[in-house]
Amino acid sequence: MDLEILQGIISIIIILGVAPLFAGMVNKQKAVLTGRVGAPILQPYYELQRLIKKETINASGSSFISRISPLINLVTLIIAAAMLPVGFWKPLISFDGDIILFAYILGLVRFFQILAAMDIGSSFEGMGAAREATFALFAEPIFFFTIGSISFISGFTSLYDIYHSIQLTNISYEVFIIICSISVFMLAVTECSRMPVDDPNTHLELTMIHEVMILDNSGIDLFLYQYSSYVKLFIYAILEVSFFYPFSKQSYLIGIIIFITGAIALTFLLGVVETITSRYRMKNIPQYLLFATAIGILNLLIYTFTK
Amino acid sequence: MENVLSILFCLSLFYVSVTSRVKAYVTVLRVQGIILSVLLMIPFIYKFSIFGIILPATLLLVKVYLIPRYINKVILDLDIKRRIEPTIQQMVFLPIVIATMVIIFLASSILSKSTELDVIPFASGFSAIVIGIYIIMSRKKLIVHVCGFLIMENGIFLFGTAVASELPMMIELGTLLDIFVVVFLMGIALNKISSTFEGFEVTHLGRLKD
Numbered sequence: 001m002d003l004e005i006l007q008g009i010i011s012i013i014i015i016l017g018v019a020p021l022f023a024g025m026v027n028k029q030k031a032v033l034t035g036r037v038g039a040p041i042l043q044p045y046y047e048l049q050r051l052i053k054k055e056t057i058n059a060s061g062s063s064f065i066s067r068i069s070p071l072i073n074l075v076t077l078i079i080a081a082a083m084l085p086v087g088f089w090k091p092l093i094s095f096d097g098d099i100i101l102f103a104y105i106l107g108l109v110r111f112f113q114i115l116a117a118m119d120i121g122s123s124f125e126g127m128g129a130a131r132e133a134t135f136a137l138f139a140e141p142i143f144f145f146t147i148g149s150i151s152f153i154s155g156f157t158s159l160y161d162i163y164h165s166i167q168l169t170n171i172s173y174e175v176f177i178i179i180c181s182i183s184v185f186m187l188a189v190t191e192c193s194r195m196p197v198d199d200p201n202t203h204l205e206l207t208m209i210h211e212v213m214i215l216d217n218s219g220i221d222l223f224l225y226q227y228s229s230y231v232k233l234f235i236y237a238i239l240e241v242s243f244f245y246p247f248s249k250q251s252y253l254i255g256i257i258i259f260i261t262g263a264i265a266l267t268f269l270l271g272v273v274e275t276i277t278s279r280y281r282m283k284n285i286p287q288y289l290l291f292a293t294a295i296g297i298l299n300l301l302i303y304t305f306t307k
Numbered sequence: 308m309e310n311v312l313s314i315l316f317c318l319s320l321f322y323v324s325v326t327s328r329v330k331a332y333v334t335v336l337r338v339q340g341i342i343l344s345v346l347l348m349i350p351f352i353y354k355f356s357i358f359g360i361i362l363p364a365t366l367l368l369v370k371v372y373l374i375p376r377y378i379n380k381v382i383l384d385l386d387i388k389r390r391i392e393p394t395i396q397q398m399v400f401l402p403i404v405i406a407t408m409v410i411i412f413l414a415s416s417i418l419s420k421s422t423e424l425d426v427i428p429f430a431s432g433f434s435a436i437v438i439g440i441y442i443i444m445s446r447k448k449l450i451v452h453v454c455g456f457l458i459m460e461n462g463i464f465l466f467g468t469a470v471a472s473e474l475p476m477m478i479e480l481g482t483l484l485d486i487f488v489v490v491f492l493m494g495i496a497l498n499k500i501s502s503t504f505e506g507f508e509v510t511h512l513g514r515l516k517d
Binding site: 171172179286287290291293295297298301302304305 | 308310311313314317318321322325397398401402404405408409412415416426427430
């Protein structure tokens with residue numbers, strides 16, 4: 001019991017510590033694949049360090065919402081992170097039905113970010129908030145249809161149990177899991193504003209979704225927003241890597257090795273996807289998200305009728 | 308194994324209902340051809356016979372090589388633009404496809420209680436037939452109609468493998484010949500139309516009178 005709590009605490013520390021490194025690795029992969037040298041892998045840490053030294057200035061028309069929103073962002077994401085099985089360990093928070101808490105905690109993060117963007121009163125940020133809300137509407141069913149369908153089949157409703165019920169016994173279940181992981185990958189790309197949906201590098205207001213919402217923040221607020229976006233990317237990476245559980249049943253050590261290899265492979269995959277695809281037009285994005293939902297529905301149908 | 312191939316087939320159907328490029332339709336036809344020929348080859352992994360390998364090989368030749376190559380040639384020759392020009396929005400088309408698939412899966416699972424059939428290949432084949440019809444209904448370009456027709460035909464093929472374990476080979480070969488001739492004639496017809504009209508859209512055909 002004590003060991004499990006210790007493992008949970010270590011997991012959170014790992015998530016908080018490694019998240020910027022993961023983002024840095026994705027950026028490095030992308031730079032290398034497009035033929036540039038790229039920023040060092042530790043660049044996100046340097047940027048966070050630079051931001052924390054700067055002065056915080058709030059817009060004159062803003063209320064308390066935009067002051068508390070960055071903190072709520074980070075804290076809720078840490079709670080969400082506490083539910084994930086890092087290195088296939090038992091997480092700190094794990095109870096029946098925690099997938100719903102997980103989904104809505106991520107929803108709360110988004111809600112406060114949208115509120116804070118509207119609070120400042122800039123028309124650009126309002127536009128970004130509208131886009132975020134629209135795409136979130138299409139992104140939420142992906143989570144419920146994919147994780148929900150595995151939950152429906154395994155009969156568990158806790159993230160840890162769901163991932164630990166994955167077995168490689170029959171071939172149609174294996175394909176089912178592979179298709180689920182594709183769907184989760186598409187969700188991760190959307191939620192973390194990566195390439196086919198949003199380009200994290202452009203600073204042209206008309207094309208931005210997530211970046212435009214934090215245009216008026218500075219100093220410690222911007223630090224919290226940036227840090228929570230790194231944590232969010234890592235949370236989705238863990239959701240994806242946890243699908244490798246069946247290969248790591250022998251011992252803790254093999255589990256950890258597979259987890260790290262999976263995470264590195266995922267940075268490579270994200271880098272490749274961001275290199276070979278261009279950003280979709282805004283009107284095509286709901287279609288892309290609906291496609292991921294369709295995969296989830298197909299999964300559910302197929303597995304229900306094979307049994 | 309058949310279930311896995313049918314799932315891949317369904318995914319290709321989803322892709323065809325979101326994409327807006329004509330070239331992507333041809334690629335999907337190729338992929339579906341490969342899936343179907345692998346599906347036909349499965350029984351011969353255990354007991355090999357030269358006679359049994361004829362049909363998959365012909366299928367591979369016709370559906371993966373000849374027909375897509377010919378369609379690509381038509382696209383190049385007639386200088387067809389790459390957009391498919393749907394009559395209803397793509398965003399609406401996908402939910403319709405999903406709803407149809409759900410209904411078909413439910414219906415075929417009810418059917419499977421009273422008759423002997425594999426639910427997943429049956430339902431995927433059936434959905435391919437319906438989605439082929441949808442594609443023919445909701446696209447303006449004639450070349451996309453040909454692709455919709457071929458997707459429908461692929462569906463019938465998969466449907467057949469689900470219902471009867473082994474269709475007579477001569478019938479299958481005859482169907483393949485028919486399909487090839489139809490696509491060939493379609494190409495000739497498109498060529499003729501192109502010499503009379505500017506575009507290759509159904510809307511132009513509305514003005515035709517005898």
